[in-house]
Amino acid sequence: MSAQAQQSEEEWADIAPDAARRLVIAAVQAFAERGYHATTTRDIASRAGMSPAALYIHYKTKEELLYQISLVGHRLALDILERPALADGSPAERLADAVRSFVRWHAEHHTTARVVQYELDALSPEHRAEIVGMRRATDAAVRGIIEDGVRSGDFDVTDVPGTTLAVLSLCIDVARWFSTEGRRGPDEVGDSYAALALRMVGAAGA
Amino acid sequence: MSAQAQQSEEEWADIAPDAARRLVIAAVQAFAERGYHATTTRDIASRAGMSPAALYIHYKTKEELLYQISLVGHRLALDILERPALADGSPAERLADAVRSFVRWHAEHHTTARVVQYELDALSPEHRAEIVGMRRATDAAVRGIIEDGVRSGDFDVTDVPGTTLAVLSLCIDVARWFSTEGRRGPDEVGDSYAALALRMVGAAGA
DNA sequence: CGCGCGGGTGAGCGGTCGCTTAGGCTCGCG
DNA sequence: CGCGAGCCTAAGCGACCGCTCACCCGCGCG
Numbered sequence: 001m002s003a004q005a006q007q008s009e010e011e012w013a014d015i016a017p018d019a020a021r022r023l024v025i026a027a028v029q030a031f032a033e034r035g036y037h038a039t040t041t042r043d044i045a046s047r048a049g050m051s052p053a054a055l056y057i058h059y060k061t062k063e064e065l066l067y068q069i070s071l072v073g074h075r076l077a078l079d080i081l082e083r084p085a086l087a088d089g090s091p092a093e094r095l096a097d098a099v100r101s102f103v104r105w106h107a108e109h110h111t112t113a114r115v116v117q118y119e120l121d122a123l124s125p126e127h128r129a130e131i132v133g134m135r136r137a138t139d140a141a142v143r144g145i146i147e148d149g150v151r152s153g154d155f156d157v158t159d160v161p162g163t164t165l166a167v168l169s170l171c172i173d174v175a176r177w178f179s180t181e182g183r184r185g186p187d188e189v190g191d192s193y194a195a196l197a198l199r200m201v202g203a204a205g206a
Numbered sequence: 207m208s209a210q211a212q213q214s215e216e217e218w219a220d221i222a223p224d225a226a227r228r229l230v231i232a233a234v235q236a237f238a239e240r241g242y243h244a245t246t247t248r249d250i251a252s253r254a255g256m257s258p259a260a261l262y263i264h265y266k267t268k269e270e271l272l273y274q275i276s277l278v279g280h281r282l283a284l285d286i287l288e289r290p291a292l293a294d295g296s297p298a299e300r301l302a303d304a305v306r307s308f309v310r311w312h313a314e315h316h317t318t319a320r321v322v323q324y325e326l327d328a329l330s331p332e333h334r335a336e337i338v339g340m341r342r343a344t345d346a347a348v349r350g351i352i353e354d355g356v357r358s359g360d361f362d363v364t365d366v367p368g369t370t371l372a373v374l375s376l377c378i379d380v381a382r383w384f385s386t387e388g389r390r391g392p393d394e395v396g397d398s399y400a401a402l403a404l405r406m407v408g409a410a411g412a
Numbered sequence: 413c414g415c416g417c418g419g420g421t422g423a424g425c426g427g428t429c430g431c432t433t434a435g436g437c438t439c440g441c442g
Numbered sequence: 443c444g445c446g447a448g449c450c451t452a453a454g455c456g457a458c459c460g461c462t463c464a465c466c467c468g469c470g471c472g
Contacts, residue, residue, distance in 0.1 A: 019449075035327070037243035041430060051451050056431065058449095118324070121241070162390065162398055166376060169383060173375040184368065192368055199405045225419075247460060257421055262461065264419095 011109060012072070020058040022048040027065045032111040036066055036122040066119060067127045073116035074134045078141070080105055085141035091149030092203045096194040098145060099171060103193045106174040107186035113175035142168055146201055156202030167197050217315060218278070226264040228254040233271045238317035242272055242328040272325060273333045279322035280340045284347070286311055291347035297355030298409045302400040304351060305377060309399045312380040313392035319381035348374055352407055362408030373403050 008025045015021040026047035030039040041062050045052045059065050084097035106113045120131060143164040149155030157163045174189065184192070214231045221227040232253035236245040247268050251258045265271050290303035312319045326337060349370040355361030363369045380395065390398070 017449090035241065035243055037241055038328075040428080042428090050449095052430090053432080053452080054450055062430070122244075159398060162395075163402070165383065166399070166402055169379040170372060170376050173379040173382075176379075177371065177375060189368075192365060193372070196369070196372055196406050199408065200402050202405065223419085246458085248458090256419095258460090259422080259462080260420060268460070 007109075011112065015068075015072075017058075019048070019050065019054065022050075023055060023058055024065065024068060028069055028112050028115055031066065031069070031115045031119060036062075036115075036119045063122070063124055063127070066115070066122055067124075069112065069115055070120070070123060070127070070131050073112055074131055074138075077102070077105065077116070078134055078138050081138050081141040085144050091145055091152060091154045092198055095142075095145045095149065095167075095197055095201065095203075098142060099167065099197040100190040100194040102171045103174050104186045104190035106171060107178045107189050110175050110178045113172075117172050117175050139164060139168060149201060149203070154203060163201060167200060170196070170200075213315075217318065221274075221278075223264075225254070225256065225260065228256075229261060229264055230271065230274060234275055234318050234321055237272065237275070237321045237325060242268075242321075242325045269328070269330055269333070272321070272328055273330075275318065275321055276326070276329060276333070276337050279318055280337055280344075283308070283311065283322070284340055284344050287344050287347040291350050297351055297358060297360045298404055301348075301351045301355065301373075301403055301407065301409075304348060305373065305403040306396040306400040308377045309380050310392045310396035312377060313384045313395050316381050316384045319378075323378050323381050345370060345374060355407060355409070360409060369407060373406060376402070376406075 008028070009021075012021050012024050015024055023044060027039070027044045030044050030047060033039075039062075041055050042052045044062075044065070045055045048055075055062075055065075059068070080101050081098050084094045084101070087094055087097070089097075106117075120128060123131060143160060146155060146157060146160055146164055146167075150157050150160060171193065174193070178186075178189065211231075214234070215227075218227050218230050221230055229250060233245070233250045236250050236253060239245075245268075247261050248258045250268075250271070251261045254261075261268075261271075265274070286307050287304050290300045290307070293300055293303070295303075312323075326334060329337060349366060352361060352363060352366055352370055352373075356363050356366060377399065380399070384392075384395070
């Protein structure tokens with residue numbers, strides 16, 4: 001099994017049965033490559049090694065596949081950001097931690113992240129509303145760290161919501177441009193972005 | 207005429223005849239709202255107030271409409287960035303200028319910018335290659351300013367290409383999240399982002 | 413006046429889409 | 443052994459897609 005395929009298997013390990021997992025993995029690849037609307041259910045099924053009809057045994061619609069991907073992805077993103085948000089340590093350490101791991105995830109899983117971050121509008125209104133709620137939580141996690149830093153005097157930020165948005169925006173956009181062919185790997189980009197984020201909040205000595 | 211419509215008219219003023227311009231404006235709105243693949247030629251034509259067949263009098267295919275939009279948009283983006291890149295003044299002034307006006311354009315014309323920045327993959331391979339070439343030029347413009355700043359000692363940057371990418375990435379992502387309903391207008395976001403960019407390059411006193 | 417031409421229409425073609433239906437195979441289990 | 447549950451397929455339905463065709467209208471001009 002290729003390293004890529006191995007990684008996909010781990011990422012979606014808790015989806016059963018096997019055929020449903022293969023469909024999700026196939027859908028992530030297809031959606032990331034061509035976008036949700038340009039992907040056909042026939043393409044997803046054939047990537048997963050089955051007939052077009054088999055997809056509908058495991059998922060009611062194509063949109064439900066996207067929802068599944070979006071839900072798991074956002075849950076993971078929220079986990080990644082809330083760990084440093086609730087941790088001990090200086091605001092600078094926690095912000096650096098949050099940005100580093102969030103960026104590393106966007107780089108390492110950039111196919112999944114691309115679907116999660118850029119295909120939101122293809123969700124049904126109900127599913128979309130649910131996901132938007134989770135995104136508010138990720139925003140609150142980062143904003144909390146920055147507020148702590150401002151309160152303690154470690155950060156110098158006048159517009160906290162605006163800076164929060166900018167930091168998150170910078171991280172999310174990694175999914176758009178990151179390529180495994182590029183000069184830097186996920187770890188390098190994560191470290192570099194953690195330093196950039198500290199500069200953006202005016203952390204002393206950054 | 208609404209302020210929005212007025213702005214669209216100005217943005218595409220040099221496209222003639224009138225019907226072709228109306229089609230471009232309709233296509234930009236439709237592509238931005240639903241994405242290229244989810245937009246039908248019938249929808250574009252009806253927004254422009256004509257029959258589905260009329261579209262093909264002015265454009266050979268739906269993709270040619272996207273190409274037209276992408277080409278004009280990228281030309282404008284390149285203009286905006288190259289003016290401060292080639293101007294006199296300190297690197298800090300020039301970088302702030304470039305980021306401020308680039309961000310302002312992405313906010314003010316966020317519907318156009320969304321199409322220009324996020325529908326690249328829907329272009330034909332030939333058209334895509336041409337646009338990618340223009341994007342390399344925009345990257346070079348910003349990199350030039352940062353290199354000048356590093357050389358003069360005004361900036362403190364170890365990874366110039368990486369930082370260039372991050373600054374551009376931050377600006378481009380404005381098109382994704384900016385909304386006219388939001389708290390800040392294009393000018394406020396532009397000023398705020400210019401300051402953030404100066405911090406990212408470690409400009410003295412930023 | 414008649415006539416060509418640029419810009420328009422209604423109808424529709426060939427193809428593909430998301431999804432359904434009818435049926436078949438392969439197990440574990442009483 | 444029989445038989446139901448779970449998983450899968452071949453075939454195809456109805457809708458809708460990008461795009462084309464045959465035809466029409468108003469206007470400038472010899």
